[in-house]
Every structure is written in C-alpha cells, then in structure tokens.
Amino acid sequence: MKKFYYSSCSLEAPHAGIILDDILTSKKEGDTVYLGYCHCALSACFMNLSGHRSICKFCHYMYDQYKKKYGDGVNMMPIHYEDMAHQDRSLVFGESESIRVFKYRGVEIGSSVLSMYYDITRDLDMANWEGFIRWALPLINNLCDFVDYVYQLLTELKPDQVLIYNGRLFENRLFYDIAKVMGIKFVSLEGVGGHIEPYKKIRFVGEWPLNIELYGRMVEDLWKNSPESLEEKTRKASTFYEKRRNGILVFDTRVYTKDQQKDLLPEGFDVSLTNIAIYNSSQDEIAALGDEWQKGNLFTSQYEAIEFMLEHAKPSIHFYLRIHPNLKGVTHKAHTDLYNLSKHPNITIIPPDSKVSSYALMDACDKVITFGSSTGVEASYWGKPSILVGRSFYEMTGACYHMKNRDELVSAINTDLPAKERLGALKYAYFVLDRKYSVDESNIDIDVRYRHMRWDFFSTSYFKIHHSDWLFQLYYFYYCILGTKFNNGLLNFPWPKR
Structure with a gap:
C-alpha cells in the first residue's frame, strides 16, 4: 500500500511523535511511505501563529533530525512556499459568517481558520476584527495556493491512503477534504490520554476524530467486541x-x-x-x-x-x-x-x-x-x-x-x-x-513529560538533539523564545498566551 502522511510542524507534541510512530508501523507492514511536511509552505501554523521565521528554521532542523533517526526507507517531501503557484484572489470578508462559509475547491478553509481563532482567543464577538482580518487574509490566500498544490501532488502520487494528525485546524484540514473529493482513503491519527497518564495513539478510519457518527460507532464496537466481562x-x-x-x-x-x-x-x-x-x-x-x-x-x-x-x-x-x-x-x-x-x-x-x-x-x-x-x-x-x-x-x-x-x-x-x-x-x-483495546501498540514512546520553569520544559523520546533533551531545550529557547522576542513575524497579531 502507498501511504502519504503530512506533518504541519515538527515541534508539536504528541502530534509529531504519533505521526512518526505510525510511519514506523507502516514500514513494518511493507508499505511505501511518503512524508510531506511544511517547509514554509504556509505562513503560519498552530505552533507559530504569527509566522516567525526563527521557529520555522528550528522546525526544519528537527525534520532533519527525524530523517536521520526515523527516515530510512521513507520518502521525505519538504513542501516549500516556492513550490506553489500563487494567485492574488483579492478576497474580501465583511463579517465572520462570510469567512466561516468560505470554501475553495471543496476545502473548508474559512471554518478551519475560525476554529483555530476561537480556540486560542475565545473571542466569539470578533472584538478585534481588523487585527484578525490583517492576520487571516494573507493566510487564507496562502491556503488556497496550498490546496491547488496538494491536489496536483496527490494526483501525481496516487496514494492509497492519506494520513494526518487530527485535522480540525487550517494547517492540515485540507488533506481531509481533498481526500474525500478525490476518493482517497483517509485516516486521522489522534492522541488519547496525557495530563495524568501516558499518551496513546488511536486511529479514526475514514473520518476525523470530531465526526460524531464515527465516534458513536467506535464506542459501540468497543463495548460489543471487548473480551472483558x-x-x-x-x-x-x-x-x-x-x-x-x-x-x-x-x-x-x-x-x-x-x-x-x-x-x-x-x-x-x-x-x-x-x-x-x-x-x-x-x-x-x-x-x-x-x-x-x-x-x-x-x-x-x-x-x-x-x-x-x-x-x-x-x-x-x-x-x-x-x-x-x-x-x-x-x-x-x-x-x-x-x-x-x-x-x-x-x-x-x-x-x-x-x-x-x-x-x-x-x-x-x-x-x-x-x-x-x-x-x-x-x-x-x-x-x-x-x-x-x-x-x-x-x-x-x-x-x-x-x-x-x-x-x-x-x-x-x-x-x-x-x-x-x-x-x-x-x-x-x-x-x-480505554487504553488497551481501541488504541495502537507504539513503536516509540510517544508520551510528553512537562516541567514548568520560566517556560514549559517538555521532553519526549523524539524531541532530542544528539540524544539530549537539554540540547533540544537550548535550541528551543534560542529559536522559539529569543528568536520571537526580538523579531516580528510575517503575520502579526496580538495572540493571547496559550
């Protein structure tokens, strides 16, 4: 089977670890694996909402680390901004509803952008409409270009399956919608647990994790098929x-x-x-x-x-x-x-x-x-x-x-x-x-461990540089803390602290 994975950021946890883990499973099963990943394809992502190039630089570096450790036999496909054809669509949105219903080639771009905005700001009233529009307009245009590119990429690759993590936000929602339009089988990977227990990986086949009907069927199937009394x-x-x-x-x-x-x-x-x-x-x-x-x-x-x-x-x-x-x-x-x-x-x-x-x-x-x-x-x-x-x-x-x-x-x-x-x-x-029957066995430790210092110190089995957690944190501090403190991003917006 030919599988195409897409990763929007190497610095998301447990997201990156879950994708890497599933790739290792596919390799064991003899599948042909492609990993597409953002190499400044988009001007922002959930981990880099203002588009700071210092964060992008560190993100690219970590993909190189993943390639060295996990990339044997994987077709790594960085997607660059320059790879895409760009159009000026002169988009105009008068209010949030006009953004929410905006679709491009079957992709719900508008609702995925608003979903992220509400998630971060809780601003249902769009109180900072002008600031939001300054941030959202170039991103939406960028997403439309990315949609065109992905349609062409999947047409040429002809994968049997497209796999992403979750799919709710703008950074990768388009793969879910495009797979449906093109009739390609789709799998959404998700993490369950965390906080007070280790993360585990779960698969949502055919839909994303927020699909109520699929969720209901999985609930029913587990109860019916569990070997427990x-x-x-x-x-x-x-x-x-x-x-x-x-x-x-x-x-x-x-x-x-x-x-x-x-x-x-x-x-x-x-x-x-x-x-x-x-x-x-x-x-x-x-x-x-x-x-x-x-x-x-x-x-x-x-x-x-x-x-x-x-x-x-x-x-x-x-x-x-x-x-x-x-x-x-x-x-x-x-x-x-x-x-x-x-x-x-x-x-x-x-x-x-x-x-x-x-x-x-x-x-x-x-x-x-x-x-x-x-x-x-x-x-x-x-x-x-x-x-x-x-x-x-x-x-x-x-x-x-x-x-x-x-x-x-x-x-x-x-x-x-x-x-x-x-x-x-x-x-x-x-x-x-359930952490036994509906979840997958892991090839690597996908859990995330946190320590709260002046910033959140987090360690994983995959966030390492030269096998060191501390070296990763040093790089993270340099690129993602200092690098954003003294330099404006491409898409400036006064985001509240997450």
Missing part, C-alpha cells in the same frame, strides 16, 4: 463518573468543581416545584469544533434555546442555569447575554464562580438539560432524565433524550420522563477510559 466493563466505566463526582482528575486538564461546596444548593430551592437544571457549555469551544457540530441545531445560540424553554414551560416548572465554571472571566456576548435571562421569573442563574454544587443541584432537580457537556451523560449515569439540546460525542449511545425538533423539546420539558438506562453512559465512559 460485562461486570468488568461496568466497573471500569463507573470509575469515570465516581471520580468526576468526587473531584478527581480523570483525563481532563482541570477539575471544575473543586471550588464548589459539597451539598450546597441555590438559596430558596423549592422542592414543591418541578425543578430542571440547565448546564450550559462554553459556546466558543463548541464553535471551535467546526461546522459539523452546528448541523441539526435547533437554535442559533444557547441564549435563544434557554429563552425558548422558559417561555414554553408550565408555570409549575423552575429552571436553574448553572453557567460553566470555565466561563469565569470570559466577556464575549454569548456568555454575558445569559445573565439577561434573569428577567424571566422562572429561572435562577448560578454564575461560574458560585460555590453551589453542580452535583447537589443535579441530585435535587427532576431533569437535566445540557448542550453537549459531559454533565449530560453524567446525569444519565446518576439516574436523572437527561435532555440533550445540540450535538455531543455521546449522542448516539442512547444515554440522553436527544431533541430533534422544538416540539419534542417542549414535550420533554413539560411531561414526566423516566431516566434512561445506564448502559449508554457506561458504553461512553468505557470507550473514553
């Missing part, structure tokens, strides 16, 4: 929910309930009413997931959805809106507008820094409504009727009542609902925690 699967899956309720880090980067007071309910909680808890999500995070996560949505915003529910609920129903703790300090309009809902008498708003216990509220309420956060599937596990308004990775498990239209939502709010069986919630958690 039902009792053991149930035991393992249950630990996910028990740890989260007890404020123990599972695989997240932080525990959002650690500042909440156990068993504390909102003041004036009235048990004589039908009480419904609404747990909102960070809307900027959902927007950053891309267009697929907007398909089938019943409302344009969470504010619109909640107001609709308030206006169509029986008088005997009271809502409690638990605003996600992750929104503390976030000032975009999608968040601040939520507080205007207090004009309705049938809702109590719990701010993100409130000490009210999210789990005590869940236990005390009759139903739970979410917009895709894990609280929805947690509520199902703990025996609460859980209503999902929007999209979620667990929507295909049957753990929640997934609303298909507004009439269905009105009925779900106003009528008695039995809790769903725990099975769907167990299937989801079992997949999320």
Whole structure:
C-alpha cells in the first residue's frame, strides 16, 4: 500500500511523535511511505501563529533530525512556499459568517481558520476584527495556493491512503477534504490520554476524530467486541463518573468543581416545584469544533434555546442555569447575554464562580438539560432524565433524550420522563477510559513529560538533539523564545498566551 502522511510542524507534541510512530508501523507492514511536511509552505501554523521565521528554521532542523533517526526507507517531501503557484484572489470578508462559509475547491478553509481563532482567543464577538482580518487574509490566500498544490501532488502520487494528525485546524484540514473529493482513503491519527497518564495513539478510519457518527460507532464496537466481562466493563466505566463526582482528575486538564461546596444548593430551592437544571457549555469551544457540530441545531445560540424553554414551560416548572465554571472571566456576548435571562421569573442563574454544587443541584432537580457537556451523560449515569439540546460525542449511545425538533423539546420539558438506562453512559465512559483495546501498540514512546520553569520544559523520546533533551531545550529557547522576542513575524497579531 502507498501511504502519504503530512506533518504541519515538527515541534508539536504528541502530534509529531504519533505521526512518526505510525510511519514506523507502516514500514513494518511493507508499505511505501511518503512524508510531506511544511517547509514554509504556509505562513503560519498552530505552533507559530504569527509566522516567525526563527521557529520555522528550528522546525526544519528537527525534520532533519527525524530523517536521520526515523527516515530510512521513507520518502521525505519538504513542501516549500516556492513550490506553489500563487494567485492574488483579492478576497474580501465583511463579517465572520462570510469567512466561516468560505470554501475553495471543496476545502473548508474559512471554518478551519475560525476554529483555530476561537480556540486560542475565545473571542466569539470578533472584538478585534481588523487585527484578525490583517492576520487571516494573507493566510487564507496562502491556503488556497496550498490546496491547488496538494491536489496536483496527490494526483501525481496516487496514494492509497492519506494520513494526518487530527485535522480540525487550517494547517492540515485540507488533506481531509481533498481526500474525500478525490476518493482517497483517509485516516486521522489522534492522541488519547496525557495530563495524568501516558499518551496513546488511536486511529479514526475514514473520518476525523470530531465526526460524531464515527465516534458513536467506535464506542459501540468497543463495548460489543471487548473480551472483558460485562461486570468488568461496568466497573471500569463507573470509575469515570465516581471520580468526576468526587473531584478527581480523570483525563481532563482541570477539575471544575473543586471550588464548589459539597451539598450546597441555590438559596430558596423549592422542592414543591418541578425543578430542571440547565448546564450550559462554553459556546466558543463548541464553535471551535467546526461546522459539523452546528448541523441539526435547533437554535442559533444557547441564549435563544434557554429563552425558548422558559417561555414554553408550565408555570409549575423552575429552571436553574448553572453557567460553566470555565466561563469565569470570559466577556464575549454569548456568555454575558445569559445573565439577561434573569428577567424571566422562572429561572435562577448560578454564575461560574458560585460555590453551589453542580452535583447537589443535579441530585435535587427532576431533569437535566445540557448542550453537549459531559454533565449530560453524567446525569444519565446518576439516574436523572437527561435532555440533550445540540450535538455531543455521546449522542448516539442512547444515554440522553436527544431533541430533534422544538416540539419534542417542549414535550420533554413539560411531561414526566423516566431516566434512561445506564448502559449508554457506561458504553461512553468505557470507550473514553480505554487504553488497551481501541488504541495502537507504539513503536516509540510517544508520551510528553512537562516541567514548568520560566517556560514549559517538555521532553519526549523524539524531541532530542544528539540524544539530549537539554540540547533540544537550548535550541528551543534560542529559536522559539529569543528568536520571537526580538523579531516580528510575517503575520502579526496580538495572540493571547496559550
């Protein structure tokens, strides 16, 4: 089999390690392997948002290191800016929606650029529109040139399979879209774990990791095909929910309930009413997931959805809106507008820094409504009727009542609902925690170890120069810290610190 891999940056971890690891697997299997990689093909990437040439120089140097260590039998293909034909398309965008819908030759360039922007800035309001446009316009033009080049490259190579890491952001999303247009088999490589456990590699065949239908099928397949007993699967899956309720880090980067007071309910909680808890999500995070996560949505915003529910609920129903703790300090309009809902008498708003216990509220309420956060599937596990308004990775498990239209939502709010069986919630958690059956065996250590100094010191088995972690860090400091401090990038933008 002829396989084409693409790597957007040699300095991303575990991204680079996962690609290198999969290449070694393909070599073992006798495949013909091509590795295309950015050699200033694009003016920016996730690791180098402002296009600093010092970072690019170090990135190229590390690809040379990879070639020496892992490149035997691999066709290394650096892609240069000069390799592409360049056109001035005179693109004009008047507002973010016009960028979001922008496609070029079947590639969702606009949404992938916005996805990255929302991910970094959380600026749904596009408050710095002029600065964003100055950064985005040359990049979008550059991406269109890159799309033309990749179509020609894949036409000439005729690979049987195209493989990338993830695929959500602009730097490599085009390979996913182009593979679909050209009818080439596609695989997205992804890392699971990290933070409190070693990274493992997982493959998403035919789609990228954010594809809800593929994710649902993988959840179902693992539960069905795992050799472990039902009792053991149930035991393992249950630990996910028990740890989260007890404020123990599972695989997240932080525990959002650690500042909440156990068993504390909102003041004036009235048990004589039908009480419904609404747990909102960070809307900027959902927007950053891309267009697929907007398909089938019943409302344009969470504010619109909640107001609709308030206006169509029986008088005997009271809502409690638990605003996600992750929104503390976030000032975009999608968040601040939520507080205007207090004009309705049938809702109590719990701010993100409130000490009210999210789990005590869940236990005390009759139903739970979410917009895709894990609280929805947690509520199902703990025996609460859980209503999902929007999209979620667990929507295909049957753990929640997934609303298909507004009439269905009105009925779900106003009528008695039995809790769903725990099975769907167990299937989801079992997949999320699995590091044995759905992941691949590694050829190299792909894990990342962090030490926090004046900058983040991170070591891997592949980030080495002459077998030395410290020499890599010295180079990294010189090129990526000092090199960017004293020199402007090609695409200047006041990015917040990541």
